[in-house]
Amino acid sequence: MDLTVVAYVIYLLVSIALTVWVARTLSRNGRIFLADVLHGNEKLADAVNHLLVVGFYLVNLGFVALYLNQDEEILNARGIFEALSTKLGVVLLVLGVMHLGNVYVLNKIRRRGVMEREQMPPVAPTDWVAPAAGA
Structure with missing residues (x-):
């Protein structure tokens, strides 16, 4: 058997295994993070998590296939x-960059949500009081 074909087979097996492992790890641990980013909406967090995993697979497996020759x-x-x-x-570098890109974007979304929550008063005002004359 041609050694180039052996290299192809090993490359595909290892690359696909690494992609699946990273995607599962990101999916499992990212779900908690997404639930926080999305204010506890579990169904939306699961949906976004699934969409991110599908996109992750498509981009990385597409890159693996293109980089095969x-x-x-x-x-x-x-x-x-x-x-x-x-x-x-x-x-591995592409997988790492994809992971860091996902974390960066989600962290930006999370920060925006935290800032929006901090701008709201903790208790809604119930009445208006006129300022004192000497104040």
Whole structure:
């Protein structure tokens, strides 16, 4: 069997496994964060979480597929390791950037919600009192 094909198979198996693992981790732990961002609306948090996971899969698996081709033929075991280290390193960086981008956007949304909550008085006013004459 051609060593380039072996490298392709290993690259796909590891890349897809890493993508699935990161997506599941983000989904499981991100749900709590989303519920806070969305003011405790659990159904909306679950829906947004699912949409984010689907988008994450589409972008990352699309990148893995596009980055599959190898320009040079692999002739030995050393070539397999060199090709895999480069390809998997780039995939890991893309996964990390996608994760940080998601966290950044969600944190911006969360901060906006916190600021909106802080601008509201804790108790609604019940009456108006005229200022004293000497004040």
